[in-house]
Each structure stands twice: as C-alpha cells, then as structure tokens.
Amino acid sequence: MDPITLLLILVGITIGGLLVGVGVHFVPVGGAPAAMAQATGIGTGTTMLAFSSGALGLISAGFTVHDIYSGSLKGAYPNFAPSLNDGTLLTASGIGPNLGAIVLVIAAGIVGSMLMMVILAVMANILYAFAIAVPLVSAKVKYDPITGDRQDLYVTRGTEGHGTPTVALISALIGGLLAGAGGAILYLALVASKFSVPTAAFIAIGVFFVNSVLASYNITGTIEGFHDPKFKRIPRAIIACTIASFVLGIWAIAIVYLGVV
C-alpha cells in the first residue's frame, strides 16, 4: 500500500468525522423540553438526532455506491468498479477519473440527510400547529434572522419558545448537509480501502457516533442553531473532533496497511 493512499484515507476519515462534528452544532435540538413545548427545536437528544439524519444519508450513499459499482449506473461511471476492486480509488491517479462518481456519492449522502432532517422538523411542526396550537417561534432572538418576523410576542411566557421556526429549519438543513456529507465521505474512504461493505458501513457508524457524542458534550444539552449564543463554542468541537477522528483514522490505516482482507 503506497503512503499516498494511506494518507488520503486518513485525510478522508478525519475530514468526514470533522464535518459530522461541525454539522451537529447546526441542528436545532430541543431535547426533553421541546417535547413539552418549552423550548425551540426538535424534541430528540443531540447525538441521536444527528445520527438519525446521518443514518438516512448513509443508506442513500450506500445505495449510490452500489448502483455505480454494479447497478444501473455502472455504464455511466466505468472507472469506479475497477478502482474499487484494486483499492486504487484513493490514489493520486485514481481520484481524477472517478471524481464524478465521488461527488455523486457525497451528494447522495447530503440529499438523504437533508430529507430526513426536514421531514423530522416539519412533521413536528404540524403537530405543534394543530395539536398543541402554538406558533412556531424562538426565544433566543427578537427577530428571525431570515424572515424578519417578530418572535418574542409569540412566545408563551415562561418558556424558551416552541416549534421549529424558519431560521432553525434552515440551520437544520445546513446541519444535515454537513453530517450527511461527513457520513458519505467516511463510508467512501472505508469502502475504497477494500473493507467489505458491511464492515465499512459499521466502522463509519462507529466514527459517526464518536464525533456526534463529542459534539453533544460540547453543546451540553440544547442548541437552536447558528443563531444561538452556544454556537460560539464551535472552535472547541473542531479541535476535539479533528483529534478524535485522526486517531480513529490511524487505527483504520493500520488495518489497511496490515491487509484488510
């Protein structure tokens, strides 16, 4: 295994993990209070909300890799299958011809993740609108940064907002984008190292979990998105997730060096 390939795999895993960690900070997490209409955001824990969207991104990316490798897209991207078989996808000469395929896989992860995030947020909003009968507002800002709507008059006294207003939804989409891209890059880097598909999927899940939990430790509870003051803590998470993913990447390339099969 030449050193450039190993380095590219390491970079892939580090970047994938870092994107996941950063993406988690954009997701509007209301946690337990959101389920009582006491806080803005989606009513799940940080780690698992990010993982839910990343999971659909991973499923989508897995579909696409399979399609390009042996399914309906095989003819459109002919270099992909041989590169994957030789383990030459992540080499200096392998990336160029396969760039289209790589971008498509990352896009698949992004689209899957964004779709999950938007459905989670909007279905919850439908319930807030009709079953609880509250407007969708945030208590952290006076005017919504994107739509300009006044927020504080519509917040129930004693709560921190309810539902997922537009700014939180856009923030959720950005978070889904980053987490999905991260998951897809992790999966692609591992599959290109000739790990079998289930092994690559599950190692990607493992790295995803580590970064997601570290990011949730940074957030300590709830966050509303990029307009929340807690968002300023993101530099710490960038350092933490980079180091953690780098170390996990070192273990992975050690396995690749010794021979994956």
Add this chain to the structure above:
Amino acid sequence: MVETIVLSLGAAALMGACATIAGAAEDLESDFGSQSNANSQVQLAPQVGYLHRYYNKAVSGEPVAYGFLCCTGAAIALALNTALGINIVISLALGALIAALMYAVYATTAYMGRLTGQKRFGQPIYLDILYTTTPSLIAHAFIAALGIGAFSYLMNLVLGQPFPYPILAMLWGVIVGGMGSAVGDVHYGAEREYQNKPFGMGLPAAQSGKIVQKGEAGLRNSMDVAGYCVKHGAPLTGFGLGITVFADSWREILFTQFWNGWGAMVAGLLLVLIWVIANRILEMWTRNTYGPYKTAED
C-alpha cells in the same frame, strides 16, 4: 428495465405501508411506557409532590431503544431463516417476538429501578401497572419490530441496498425512534400530560413536574395516554416515517436513470424545497390564526 422499476416501486409502496404501521406502533409503545422526553416530567413529578400511576420506562431514549429492538429482531430472523430454514416471514415474526420480550424485560427493570432510586419521595411501585401495561408494550413493540424488520429485508432484497438487513434495521430503528421522539412524544408531553392546563400555549418552566394525576374516570395511567395519543400523535409519526421511507426509495428508483444519477439528487433537493416552503406557509398560518400572546409595546 421497466419490470425492475415496477417491481421496485411495488416493494417501495409495501415498505411505506410497513413503515407507517411501524411508526404508529412505535409512538404508541413509547406512550404506554412513558419513554424518553415526556418521561422527564414523570420522573420529576414525585420530587415536586405529585405522585402518579404512570409507567416509568427509562430505557435509554427512543432512538437507541428502537435501534436495539429492531436490529435484534432482524438478526434473530436472519439466524432462524438461514440456519433452521424457517420461512422468512415466520422468522421475522419470531425474531420480532423474542426482541419484544427482551425489550419488555428492560422496561420492567427500568420501572422498578427508577422508582427505587427515588424512594425517598414516597412514590410507590404499583405491581398492577406493571402487569397490565407491560403486555400492551410487548404487543406494540412486536408490531414495530416486525414492520421495520420486514421493510429492511425488502430494502435489501428487492431494492438492492447493499447493507445486510440487521444493519438496515438498526439504522431505521434509530430513525423511527427519532421520529417518534420528535413528533409523537410532543402530543403526549405537551398535551396529554398537562391536559388540565389551558389549550394553545407551551408549558411554562414553573409548571414542570405538575402532571395530571386524575384521569377522566379514576386515576390517570399510561393506558389512557396511549388511548388518547392514538388519535393524532401516533398516526402522524407513522405518516412521517412512511413518507421518509417512500420518498427516499421513490426518488432513487425512478430518477437514478436521468443525468447519470443526478436526477435522483435533484429530485431529492426539490422535495426538500417543497417541504421548506410548506413549513413557511404553516408558520405564517399559525402566526396569523393564533396571534401574539401579548401586544407589542411600540
């Protein structure tokens, strides 16, 4: 080519139906057990003097719980199907049954453990709550596990997703748990748990823990909660999951053939855009219909 698409679309429709039922069952089961989000209030209630007859199933939060329930069911189905040669449908059912029984054991130990951990507040362990609610829990967990195991199997076999179906079942289990936690639990937590508070407002922090103790007839217990949430929260959860499964499979089956695979991506992004616009319309509608709680000073 057309036959494969028709077969795949049919499987996707069946998968959407399985997912809808599984999603509804998931939310109902979490209402029977009072799991995750709304459970924080049930946990808090004895500490502020509000003793209760709710179940207190503190098993790790819904996404993780459904992750392990569905993946165990699917893995046992895989073992029974390939090793003992049992028909796949029966294997999935047996796997779901064994996993649901395991799940119920976790639920009972959690109920007993949490209440023992806060024994100083005087909240008793009601054995009749344990005996009557746990079978309903097993039943709904079974439905959810069977639904998710079934559509994971179809996704792997017919649609061609390369991951083995226990891994798919775990991923979809986490997704259904997230959906139930985000959508269905709000109906329980904000509405049913505080039924005696005025309709049309969120829950002020000062009211935390002061849950409803008396029900429509007799004392409120978790069976009443599920009987109420089945009318709105549970179907909405199921619908959310069904739409996710179906939309994701639909865009992949029909549009991958356009523009070297980018057709499916563009279709997905268009769907996201439609949902965002729908959310904006909903947001405007709630602001206009419900109006502000207080008038602006300026």
Add this chain to the structure above:
Amino acid sequence: MSEVKELDWYTLAAVGIIGGLVLIILAALLNTQLNVWYFSFLGAAGAILATVWGADAVRKICKYGIGTGVPSIGMLAFGMGLLATLLGLRIGDYLVTQTGSSYAIYAGPVIALVLSLIQGAIIGYIANAVLKMKIPTMQIGMIFIAGAASIILMGFTTAIAGAFDYKTMVTFVFNTGFIAPLFMIGALPMLHPFNACLGPDEEQSRTLTLAVEAALLSSIMFGIMSLFVFDQGPNATLIPSLITIVLAVIGWAYAYLAYFKKVKESGVIILNTGVLPKKEA
C-alpha cells in the same frame, strides 16, 4: 441508612480485564484444541464480567451530572472500542503469519484491549481539556469504558462464532450484519443499569446486579444468533448454541429474581394496586 461499602473501581477493573481476557482466551483455546464449539459460552461469561466493570465506570462518570444523558456514553464507548479492537485482532492474525505459531493468535485480545485503553485515554483527555467538561472521574472513566467495550465485543464475538480472530469476526459478525445487535445490545447492559436506577437513592450493588441481568439477557440473544454460525454447513450442530442459550436463560432468571429481591429490600413501597398514598401534611 447503613453505609454499605462500595466496590472500588480498580478492583472491578481487575476483575473485568483479567476475568474477561482469561475466559475469552480459554473459550477459543478449548474450542481449537478439542475441535469443538461447545465452549463458546465462556466468551459470553467474559463479556458479562466486562459489563459489570463498564457499568460501574459509567456510574462513576455520570454521578457528576454529565448534562446530556447516559446513553451517549455507551455509544461513545463502543464507537471508540470498535476500531481499536479490530486493529488489535488484525495484529493478532498478523503475528500468526509472521511467527508461524498458532498460539500468537491469543496475543490479539490483549493488544486489542491495550489499544482500546489508549483510545479511551485520548478521548478522555479531549473531553476534559478541550471540551472543558472538568469532570474529575472522566479521564479514568473513559479509559475503563473503552476497555470494557473492547472485551464485550470480543467476548460476544466468541459466543457467536466460537473464535475471536479477525477473519472470523469479519465473516461471521460484520458481513452477516450481527455487528449491529452486538453494538447495541452489547452497549445497553453497560449503560442501562445506571440509567434505570438513576435517582438519589441509587446503590452500587443493585445497579451491578442489574448489569449482570442485562448482560445475561443479551447472551440469550447472541446464543440464538450463534445458530447461524454453528447450525449450517456440513458440521451443523445445535448443541453449542443450545448450551449458550440454556445456561444464559437459567442465569438470567436467577439474576432477575436477585434484582427484584434487592428492589424489595431497598425499602421502596410496593403496592399490588391502589390509589395514590395520602401525603402527611
């Protein structure tokens, strides 16, 4: 309230590490030497000891109020332990080809454990120093849960497949998809006990009894899954899986009743039915 002496977590670590490794290596050794699969259940026993260790470590970390909930810790531990364990087992296989001796395979679990402990130390340092969580027990706690996760993974792999080498793990655990329940119901007995017994009156002996009960429940499930490995192909036999399942069911019944006894002994009010107790004004 009597002051029950709590077990020190270094003692539990020793039990988990030494007991766990010995049982796992013994399982594989007996299986290979006698050319049977009947001793796979010893792997599950090793995993149970490691679960008790891990559950206590989770307890010590989370007692300080971790702020985001207990289940994340279990997922973090297993996410950390997975890659390090895979690498350790791969090195074990590599040593066999390098030295030519088949006994080198037994170095694999030890190397896997050491790598997981290192991984846990790094993440613990990140959590305390970079993320400024400032929880005193976090550093050692992270090391312990990563190590416990590693032994649980290897122990239950041995219970499912009869051996713990890298090839076996990839073929029978990863490629079949059994890694998913291994991850989830391997992590759950570690994080469930403290989460379930949470409260001001939580006690170590009750929590650890619950850890044993939950791990035995997982062992039943892994016994059923081991049917895939042992009951197929030319040497199909029901016996190894049956041994694991029957022993685990008996053990689980005993552990569950022990847990219920501890609940009754703790002094909580248990009522068969009734209305809410009147609070003395």
